[in-house]
Amino acid sequence: MNLSKDDTAKFKKLGIDSFLELSLLIPHSYEDYRLHTQLLPQKAQLIDATVESVYKAPNSIQVTFFAHNLGHTIQGVLFRPKPYMLHQFKVGDRDYYYGIIDCKQGHCSMSMPKKVTKIGKITAKYKTALRNDVMLRLVEKYLTKENLLSEGLNAAIADAVLQLHFPNAETLDGMQLSETSLEALKYIELFSYMRLLAGKRRYFKAVTSLSRDYAPWSETLPFTLTDEQIKAIEDIKDDLKKDVAAKRMVVGDVGSGKTMVILAAAYMMLPERSILMAPTTILANQLFEEAQKFLPEAKIALVTNKTKKEDLSAYDFIIGTHALLYRELPNAALVMVDEQHRFGTLQRNMLEKLVSANEKRPHYLQFSATPIPRTQAMIESAHIDVSLITTTPFTKDIDSSVIHKSDFSTLLTHIKAEIAKKNQVLIVYPLVEQSEMLDYQSIDEARGYWEKNFENVYVTHGKDKAKEQVLMDFREKGDLLISTTVVEVGISLPRLTTVVIVGAERLGLSTLHQLRGRVSRTGLKGYCYLYTNQQKSQRLEEFVHTTSGFDIANLDLKFRKSGDLLKGLSQSGSQFRWIDFAEDEKVVKQVKRDLKI
Template identity: 50%
Template sequence: MTDLKTLETALIKPKDWEDNHLYPYLLNRPQAFEAEILDIQKSSKITRIKFFLKNINQIMWGVFFVFKKWHEAVFKKGKTLYIRGEIRNNQLIQPKPISRINEITSVYSSVKIKNEIKKHLSFENLKILPQEIAETLIKMHFPTTLKDIEEKKIEYALKWSEIFLYLYKLQNKKKIFPSNPIISEPTPFIDSLPFKLTNDQLKVIKDIQNDLSKPVQARRVIIGDVGSGKTIVMLSTAFMAKKSAIMAPTSILANQIYEEADKYLNGKWTMENGKLFKVVLVTQKSKFTEYDLKNADLLIGTHALLYQDLPKLNAVMVDEQHRFGTNQRAKLEKLTSSGKVLPHFFQFSATPIPRTQALIMSSFVNVSLIKELPFKKDIDTKIIDKSDFKDLITHIQKEISLGNQVVIVYPLVEESQNFNYQSIEEGKDFWLKYFGGVYITHGKDKNKEDILVEFREKGNILITTTVIEVGISLPRLTTIVIVGAERLGLATLHQLRGRVGRYGQKGYCFLYTNNKNNNRLIEILKTLDGFKIAELDLKFRKAGDLLDGKKQSGEKFNYFDETKDLGILEDVKRYIEKNLSD
């Protein structure tokens, strides 16, 4: 049996422990006794046996609700034997005979588990663990004193060992492939920008520069909050990689990145060096030739990239990586590889994650976090209900009069019998009647991208669903109203709120609910930090917060708690890096 298999077995905590020491006093739990049988009384319902319990020097009646034939053979008047039972109301309830005393025995849910542990568990088979943790697990299964089954110590060892096992397996899944080492300096590009990058952006660019310089393929996930400046990190990567591609989930996002790339990669630095950085947009509607594809320094596109004859690239970037399947990401990688030499691979996400999850993920891929924002966001978040509707309308009218835009997010497109909020179909008539420049779209709308573009240029109010969570940049958007807000996770609410005030202007987020006292909604009022909100979201999900009538729990572990055990995780990571890394 391998060390890891043994460790998995060692993590099966005993159901209970039977302490069969002959204590000379009573415990507040089942215990063992040396008992002489003084008398036996039988009735139709119960059997009573009078015992003299020698180790505590007391006479006590034992009560049997079930008294079988084998009991009659064992329990005979005048006989002395060892028994185990629990005392309630000064009588022993259903005591059972025991053959071994003065030891502590672990109790398991099956004989098979008991035999597995007895057969395989040893210090030798747990030598992959720190000695103290291994000792605690061994003693948990084979205790000799009550100190060996101290709950706190066992709980810590189980948490430690469980997350260790998980990280160790993840680490062994890391695959190493050859890639072209690119020695490049991002400073000329960074210096040419008309704004200063944040320290977090600079740190991530340095991480990527270091990745690109190695002859093994980089696999890095870059996670940044809404508005943290991930696009500039992508463009810095493109500049360093010399030949690369960015795949975005929608043509709107691809267009936005293309506009930024064309503006900054062909800005001051290009003029000074007289070298055009060739950027090509690849979507279903964009125009490009085979020559463009082959000679591009940077390809920016949607899924359309997967259906082209792509050149060999030094780096591939995927934006909003969770919106693509594993097969799509793998296909892009394959299309741009040169034989066994793969491009460096960078994935970007705007969904902040808790630190525990980032640390866990980093055992499989490298992770960089962009927490700083280029400017401080100024967004007022308010919980409202139908009594605030009149004030909300006044606010919306004022914002539109200032040339700003408003988004109303409905939970459903069509009416539902089991729903106590309006859908788009039910609510749209009001907005169309009292306001001009109202646009309507949702996830299943085939024309949603065209509608969003037209709204950006001409609209006042957008009626939509959470499709707006990730997507088009709306420079004039200052207000978002989220209907039935308590039905969404905090991370989704934060993403929606992050759509407003993207360019430093004052923003407003209204959480419309029938329950103003919802604890989660009250929590989101306190912070604009996406990473703190991710921690909160995890905390509420672990608590089994009910959304859509289902328990949304990301429970992965039996003992390790992602919301409370960050210290244990950090300790395990240090141990693996020090003792088990190549």
């Protein structure tokens, strides 16, 4: 893309880097400077007119025109005129004027007429950081079919988008985007974005490549892996064979058995070393316990802030929190990050570099329990391979319902009954301290009631430095846990059967799903109550009838609209205007095929 220095500055001002992105800045309207012989009521229109009179009132200029093309007298009115406007209208002059004509009972008026010189064509109007005339010149100079084809578009899509910038009479019809135009815009938007993602993907030589089979290990398990767990493990097995360092994201719903995929990856890597970073001490401990149980042949280490520093080079599998970043780590052939969204990009990259051998990089797997729409997974695959685990090893039996103030006594009865069965209850409050902005109790306001009426009540929240210890104590000895959304991810609470979410309408559907996923982890009957002051909420009603995290992600799209979501898709500030995640899987497939991703 060869641009002059001046035009490069204009592209920068528009926030674009390619002809494709320029083509997406479509006009918001058009001005039709063709001369018509018929009146177009209440539409902007060009007249070939002689000025018959000019009258200047205190706040307006009134001009009488005779429109030769229409054979009609028209009264022009300019409100709050600027001084220069008066000079455009001289009695006896014949020129071309443009404005909206409105006729009532034979009298026609033109609002805010302006003198024009570009006659006979339809002109696009843009709302951009550039003046319209500057934008028009830029578009005329660079938006050519040749330039769009050189960017990789096919001819049909190039023609469809060019028609929006260089319109004909049909383009103006009804001012609605045609199906063809809309499809072209969706395609270009995705094509441009995914090509950029693919360009950012970097390939490194792997520390090692192996092809150890996981079958001997899976046969020792006391349960059968699900088809989707096996598919994810097979994907990883194929990755580990390559001499290019793998980059894969495994996205699984709450309770879908990602831990077994992690352990299978570590098993396949043996005798080479694997390292796993988890976001909390509780999670690291749980993973360590599972690894000891199901990987007896591996020598496993646990690294947290509490563990003593030691030489880790004798271990096959090192599991830890971000404390790993501050230890001397031996080289590893595989790096895994659990709940990857809980770590910053910097931390994830730091771990990868810490254990790299010179120019060679370890295979890299990241795991997430936040399901994403299928379409997003397909888009993300431009820069990282993606495996989805959409099923769970066993179906959870959880009743979900929306409740209000009038249901409180029924809720209390249920809580007492569950505690009597030695089950545990979680109540999630929106805030720790009282707030006048919120029509719900905070933890500080509510805890007194629960502590007075129940035994073994534990309280924690995000700012509580001892929260991990509180959760561990609650797991062993508690009946009731009062908390904020700090329990959203991670800890396994086998006896937890009920979650009550106060002010549920304030939380995203994926957060509600994560909280609901805390209960019924071991097959017990579960209950999720969404407490709200809203009389009716279609969003919450649909949530209680949806159990799959991937369906929840699509439901979230329906209520949030994909434009909002996409803003954060790649953390690059890129915003999709045309693509709809819930609807446009077909377009994504086409773009992937064309880009050979």
